[in-house]
Amino acid sequence: MTSAQATPPEALRNAVxxxxxxxxxxxxxxxxxxxxxxxxxxxxxxxxxTIPSTISGGPxxxxxxxxxxxxxxxxxxxxxxxxxxQDSYDNHLKSLRDGGICFYDSxxxxxxKMERDIIHIGVPFTSAAIEAIGGSAKDRxxxxxxxxxxxxxxxxxxxxxxxxxxxKFRGKPEDILRNAMLAFDAxxxxxxxxxxxxxxxxxxxEEANRLSTDGNTMLGLGLIAGGCRFGAGYxxxxxxxxxxxxxxxxxxxxxxxxxxEDELAAVSIAxxxxxxxxxxxxxxxxxxxxxxxxxxxxxxxxxIPLIVVNVxxxxxxTGLPTSVEQSDLMQAIYGSHGDxxxxxxxxxxxxxxxxxxxxxxxxxxxxSTPVIILSDQAIATRIEAFPEPDLEKYWKEPTLDLxxxxxxxxxxxxxxxxxxxxxxxxxxxxxxxxxxxxxHDEWGHPSSNPLNHEAMSGKRREKLIKLANSLPSPDFxxxxxxxxxxxxxxxxxxPIKEATEQLRAxxxxxxxxxxxxxxxLRNGLGDIFHRFTHVxxxxxxxxxxxxxxxxxxxxxSVTCNPNIQSLNKIQCITFRxxxxxxxxxxxxxx
Amino acid sequence: MSANxxxxxxxxxxxxxxxxxxxxxxxxxxVLASFFNVIQKLQIPHEKIVCVAGxxxxxxxxxxxxxxxxxxxxxxxxxxxxxxxxxxxxxHVFVFGGDGDGYSIGGNHLTHAARKNVNLSYVIMDNYVYxxxxxxxxxxxxxxxxxxxxxxxxxxxxxxxxxxLVATGATFVARTHAAQVKHMNEMFERAxxxxxxxxxxxxxxxxxxxxxxxxxxNPRKGGAFDLVDETTQDLTSTSEALKLAEDTSPGKFGxxxxxxxxxxxxxEWAWVNDxxxxxxxxxxxxxxxxxxxxxx
Numbered sequence: 001m002t003s004a005q006a007t008p009p010e011a012l013r014n015a016v017x018x019x020x021x022x023x024x025x026x027x028x029x030x031x032x033x034x035x036x037x038x039x040x041x042x043x044x045x046x047x048x049x050t051i052p053s054t055i056s057g058g059p060x061x062x063x064x065x066x067x068x069x070x071x072x073x074x075x076x077x078x079x080x081x082x083x084x085x086q087d088s089y090d091n092h093l094k095s096l097r098d099g100g101i102c103f104y105d106s107x108x109x110x111x112x113k114m115e116r117d118i119i120h121i122g123v124p125f126t127s128a129a130i131e132a133i134g135g136s137a138k139d140r141x142x143x144x145x146x147x148x149x150x151x152x153x154x155x156x157x158x159x160x161x162x163x164x165x166x167x168k169f170r171g172k173p174e175d176i177l178r179n180a181m182l183a184f185d186a187x188x189x190x191x192x193x194x195x196x197x198x199x200x201x202x203x204x205x206e207e208a209n210r211l212s213t214d215g216n217t218m219l220g221l222g223l224i225a226g227g228c229r230f231g232a233g234y235x236x237x238x239x240x241x242x243x244x245x246x247x248x249x250x251x252x253x254x255x256x257x258x259x260x261e262d263e264l265a266a267v268s269i270a271x272x273x274x275x276x277x278x279x280x281x282x283x284x285x286x287x288x289x290x291x292x293x294x295x296x297x298x299x300x301x302x303x304i305p306l307i308v309v310n311v312x313x314x315x316x317x318t319g320l321p322t323s324v325e326q327s328d329l330m331q332a333i334y335g336s337h338g339d340x341x342x343x344x345x346x347x348x349x350x351x352x353x354x355x356x357x358x359x360x361x362x363x364x365x366x367x368s369t370p371v372i373i374l375s376d377q378a379i380a381t382r383i384e385a386f387p388e389p390d391l392e393k394y395w396k397e398p399t400l401d402l403x404x405x406x407x408x409x410x411x412x413x414x415x416x417x418x419x420x421x422x423x424x425x426x427x428x429x430x431x432x433x434x435x436x437x438x439x440h441d442e443w444g445h446p447s448s449n450p451l452n453h454e455a456m457s458g459k460r461r462e463k464l465i466k467l468a469n470s471l472p473s474p475d476f477x478x479x480x481x482x483x484x485x486x487x488x489x490x491x492x493x494x495p496i497k498e499a500t501e502q503l504r505a506x507x508x509x510x511x512x513x514x515x516x517x518x519x520x521l522r523n524g525l526g527d528i529f530h531r532f533t534h535v536x537x538x539x540x541x542x543x544x545x546x547x548x549x550x551x552x553x554x555x556x557s558v559t560c561n562p563n564i565q566s567l568n569k570i571q572c573i574t575f576r577x578x579x580x581x582x583x584x585x586x587x588x589x590x
Numbered sequence: 591m592s593a594n595x596x597x598x599x600x601x602x603x604x605x606x607x608x609x610x611x612x613x614x615x616x617x618x619x620x621v622l623a624s625f626f627n628v629i630q631k632l633q634i635p636h637e638k639i640v641c642v643a644g645x646x647x648x649x650x651x652x653x654x655x656x657x658x659x660x661x662x663x664x665x666x667x668x669x670x671x672x673x674x675x676x677x678x679x680x681x682h683v684f685v686f687g688g689d690g691d692g693y694s695i696g697g698n699h700l701t702h703a704a705r706k707n708v709n710l711s712y713v714i715m716d717n718y719v720y721x722x723x724x725x726x727x728x729x730x731x732x733x734x735x736x737x738x739x740x741x742x743x744x745x746x747x748x749x750x751x752x753x754x755l756v757a758t759g760a761t762f763v764a765r766t767h768a769a770q771v772k773h774m775n776e777m778f779e780r781a782x783x784x785x786x787x788x789x790x791x792x793x794x795x796x797x798x799x800x801x802x803x804x805x806x807x808n809p810r811k812g813g814a815f816d817l818v819d820e821t822t823q824d825l826t827s828t829s830e831a832l833k834l835a836e837d838t839s840p841g842k843f844g845x846x847x848x849x850x851x852x853x854x855x856x857x858e859w860a861w862v863n864d865x866x867x868x869x870x871x872x873x874x875x876x877x878x879x880x881x882x883x884x885x886x
Contacts, residue, residue, distance in 0.1 A: 209882070256858050269673035271673060273674070278677050426637040433658070445608065
């Protein structure tokens with residue numbers, strides 16, 4: 001243990017804590033407890049985790065970025081590292097900033113002698129937790145012990161944290177909660193003499209009723225609020241937790257979610273429910289979206305309202321199932337045979353998962369079209385805190401329209417958006433429609449008439465152009481014109497916004513635009529791009545043979561603006577703020 | 591099966607839609623006529639009938655019936671129908687398709703829709719050949735039969751549809767012949783009245799590419815139409831059904847297996863009803879607010 005005198009006594013505004021251990025050690029729960037505490041004490045939080053794709057666990061980290069103000073990213077480097085094993089210590093010490101603190105399990109880790117300015121504090125997590133709980137505890141409880149240590153070091157709200165732990169173990173056998181509290185109290189009381197304790201500044205996010213949860217949960221709840229009641233899926237990481245949640249939740253709302261035998265059946269069951277007049281959802285991750293693409297093409301052709309969630313992961317093929325990537329954009333927009341226009345939306349953070357889901361439901365309903373929601377592993381699994389959505393504003397009660405259709409009813413009118421008559425609806429002339437994937441005329445009869453095919457392709461295209469014309473301006477932040485414009489989509493929102501702030505503080509004229517509607521794009525983006533010397537698109541995918549990432553390729557083709565370039569990262573991990581700042585500075589120096 | 595006293599009486603004339611695009615004398619015409627017969631007899635409310643199909647000659651069925659219909663993609667008619675049946679238990683769901691759609695590209699779904707006992711009726715028009723794509727080997731084509739994909743004769747062992755169907759766990763399995771209209775009517779009617787997954791393997795000749803394929807089961811062509819003897823056959827025994835299924839040339843016609851088990855529709859809706867009974871006074875909005883409260 002070094003005897004450095006550490007850390008100024010004034011209150012902290014931000015802290016990045018990295019917990020490095022094995023996934024079976026419950027480091028995720030420490031992170032989740034801290035995140036929930038932040039949410040309920042007006043602090044902000046963003047977490048980041050890596051998960052081994054093995055069954056029995058393996059090396060894993062959970063990083064928590066706590067802040068008194070707004071937290072936009074999980075943190076470039078750690079202020080505090082908690083290392084449970086020698087390899088956790090060896091591999092993650094480099095993530096600690098100079099002057100940072102490393103807590104390590106002195107039962108398992110041998111401290112390295114090094115030049116760097118790091119405060120080492122050895123605490124016997126394993127044996128201290130066993131001692132606190134008693135004989136048979138083995139490895140259990142050391143995560144809660146560590147939580148106690150962190151609570152004391154950062155002077156966190158002990159009462160509230162104890163309450164959150166209590167809530168987590170509610171309904172479990174009594175001794176589990178008792179042991180957890182014994183471990184927590186022992187950690188809290190552990191003497192950490194070598195550093196001054198670092199009180200956290202009070203939180204400034206005073207909105208009432210702040211929630212803290214992950215993106216998959218908010219996406220699923222957004223679908224419920226938006227009126228989705230039926231769906232089907234097949235398990236695949238990292239989509240699975242949405243289907244698990246909907247399977248248990250939907251029956252409460254009068255709906256159901258079916259576990260299908262494969263991805264093809266899942267999308268087909270959802271289309272069956274949608275044809276029957278319900279708003280239905282299916283979802284998956286990368287490879288599963290590929291398997292569904294034939295049926296998605298059908299939904300475009302037959303004009304079926306359908307929500308398809310794709311929680312992106314590293315690809316191609318099985319790729320990196322537990323890592324983040326944004327490499328399914330082209331698949332989402334174009335992934336089908338034939339000309340099959342559909343809508344693609346992307347949420348930017350956990351809170352936005354809820355709102356994007358509601359927007360997807362609205363569009364699917366109003367335009368009778370499939371809508372793909374492109375989330376990603378980072379948003380899906382990370383926890384953030386945000387104000388509770390106002391359901392008076394966003395709740396949409398589902399409807400099933402089985403009214404009688406008149407003599408003029410046509411399933412595919414050329415001059416209107418399709419409104420299907422679900423089975424069960426009588427028709428005044430007793431003539432019933434067939435919904436079909438064959439090219440068809442206005443009444444749904446198969447037709448190979450060349451002019452009809454052109455007209456019907458136009459019908460399917462024009463409704464999305466109508467949607468594009470109605471879209472609001474995308475989120476704009478920073479300078480309205482100047483040196484460089486960032487354009488982003490999905491989970492890069494936070495780091496891009498923070499990078500924009502840093503570059504502006506350094507005197508650059510920088511703006512940033514974050515797109516929720518990826519396809520169709522809102523009109524007029526080209527005019528905004530022209531106000532900047534450079535347009536830089538940070539995206540987590542490969543620049544490909546022609547040197548541009550997937551969104552950059554799309555935007556270059558749409559706007560013909562040669563100043564659009566992408567900043568690509570394909571390392572299974574979200575952008576650090578510094579990487580975006582450095583990329584921008586490099587572009588600015590061109 | 592409830593009659594519909596308020597609406598018009600369902601007749602063949604009302605049920606007819608586009609004239610079928612099938613080749614002259616195709617066995618599927620008889621299947622269509624039989625379907626009209628049974629619907630006319632049962633008087634199901636017109637707007638509650640849904641005809642579902644995938645891809646193939648026989649899968650054109652929904653266009654030829656004037657009811658709600660959906661023509662889907664190749665092999666996925668059963669999961670599509672599953673979504674319709676589960677989300678709308680008020681409907682009567684009929685699935686039509688051929689041997690390629692049901693036993694080949696959609697083979698996986700057959701097993702799962704059957705074991706889940708989804709409430710629907712499924713008519714497989716088996717012609718032992720791919721007709722729409724013009725004479726390729728199908729999963730039921732006998733060994734040695736020449737086709738455009740097997741110019742020296744088929745070399746893969748065909749599947750036995752009846753053992754396959756019994757093994758899926760389907761709760762109603764029957765076999766009929768498109769040249770035997772009365773028998774077909776009876777099998778379709780029993781399938782429709784069966785609660786759960788009911789499937790009827792229907793030998794339906796492709797007069798264009800495989801004429802005479804089912805003559806051995808047609809007395810008018812010198813064959814034998816032998817019926818399952820329901821006085822001696824235990825219809826609830828899978829082992830007896832499998833024994834019956836061993837002989838396919840021409841084999842027996844009739845119900846091979848029939849049992850009553852809870853349908854997936856009943857089981858899923860029981861869960862929905864239980865959950866909703868737990869908080870009858872809470873609206874959906876209230877429930878979601880409650881859920882949010884637990885996330886604070």
